[in-house]
Structure formats: C-alpha cells, structure tokens
Amino acid sequence: MIGSWRWNVAFGLVGAVLTIIFSLSSNLIDVVLLRSVYAFISFFVxxxxxxxxxxxxxxxxxxTPSLHAKEEDKGAQLDLVTPPQTDDLNDLLKSQLTDTDVQQTEDEKSIKKEQEQQKQAEFKPLNxxxxxxxxxxEPEELAKAIRHLTGE
Structure with a gap:
C-alpha cells in the first residue's frame, strides 16, 4: 500500500474534527465526543x-503477475549480447600458422599467381x-552567373 498508518490517523482526525464542528451546536458534548470517536474509527477504516x-x-x-504476460512478452525484448568469438579467432590463427608451416607445391603456387594476375587484369581504376x-x-558574365545563382 501507498503511504503509512499516519495517513489513516490524519484522515480519521479530519473526520472527527468535522463531526465535532457540525454536531456541537445541536448536541450535548458527550454525544458529540461519542460521534467523533465513531467518525474517527470510520474514517480510519x-x-x-x-x-x-x-x-x-x-x-x-x-x-502485476499475469499468466498470459509471458506469452505476450515474447519477442518484446532484444538481446544485444554477442556470443564470444574466441573459437573463430583461434581457428583463424591456427589456419594462418598451418599455412606458413606447410610447404606449397609448385602447382598451387602457379595457380595462385594466375588468380592474382586475373584479379589485377580485371581491376580498372576509376577515371x-x-x-x-x-x-x-569576363567580369560581366561572372556577375550575371552569380546573380542567376543567388536569384537576384
């Protein structure tokens, strides 16, 4: 609940004071006090x-707990955590180590050279x-062009 028991006491006191104010002029003091106690208890509750x-x-x-809330919330949250890539990195490093350690045959070297030459032949720089x-x-033509561009 919001607040504390002090709110209830304050609300009860307000009810008791209002009861005293409105019933004091027409009732005896003992009836007024009894009704104010009843008002305090009522307002307190x-x-x-x-x-x-x-x-x-x-x-x-x-x-608020709900049975259907779990089904409705599916896909509502996005998990932005990426999985660790240590295995991929280790595999890449191992493949680089094995490539330098293994002696390549002459055929493999010639095939790679031909592929590189084809790639270089296909490349054409942007011109x-x-x-x-x-x-x-003439200055007059430049002034006319500037006036045209600025809209004057």
Whole structure:
C-alpha cells in the first residue's frame, strides 16, 4: 500500500474534527465526543480502503503477475549480447600458422599467381571526368552567373 498508518490517523482526525464542528451546536458534548470517536474509527477504516484502491491503480502493469504476460512478452525484448568469438579467432590463427608451416607445391603456387594476375587484369581504376574551367571569362558574365545563382 501507498503511504503509512499516519495517513489513516490524519484522515480519521479530519473526520472527527468535522463531526465535532457540525454536531456541537445541536448536541450535548458527550454525544458529540461519542460521534467523533465513531467518525474517527470510520474514517480510519475508509482510509485503508482508499489507500488499497489507490495502490492498485498506481501499481505499474509490469509488476502485476499475469499468466498470459509471458506469452505476450515474447519477442518484446532484444538481446544485444554477442556470443564470444574466441573459437573463430583461434581457428583463424591456427589456419594462418598451418599455412606458413606447410610447404606449397609448385602447382598451387602457379595457380595462385594466375588468380592474382586475373584479379589485377580485371581491376580498372576509376577515371572521373575532369572539370573544365575557362580562364578568359569576363567580369560581366561572372556577375550575371552569380546573380542567376543567388536569384537576384
């Protein structure tokens, strides 16, 4: 529940004081005090009920247990932890060690050279077009171009 028993006491005192204020003018003092005690007890109990209802309303839905919640939450969370890659790294290092240790035959070397030559023959560097600038431009033409670009 939200709050403590002090809220109940405060709520009970408010009820007792209101009862005293409204019934003092028309009743004897002993009847007023008896009714204020009854009002205190009633308001004290009602405060527990109000606190219980308020706690149920304010409680976040994730904290309320539900049978179907597990099925509805499937796929709602994403696990961003990656598995360790130590085995892959170890295999890669071992393969590099065995490649340098094993003597390659002449046929394998020639096949690799041919493959590298084919890759180099297929490669063509990018040859972008060159920008052309005219060196003999008149100032009037440049001013006209600037006015056109700025929208004046």
């Amino acid at each position: 009602v405060a527990y009920a109000v606190r219980l209802i308020f706690a149920q309303i304010v409680k976040p839905p994730s904290l 972008p077009p060159q920008f052309v600038s005219s060196k003999n431009t």
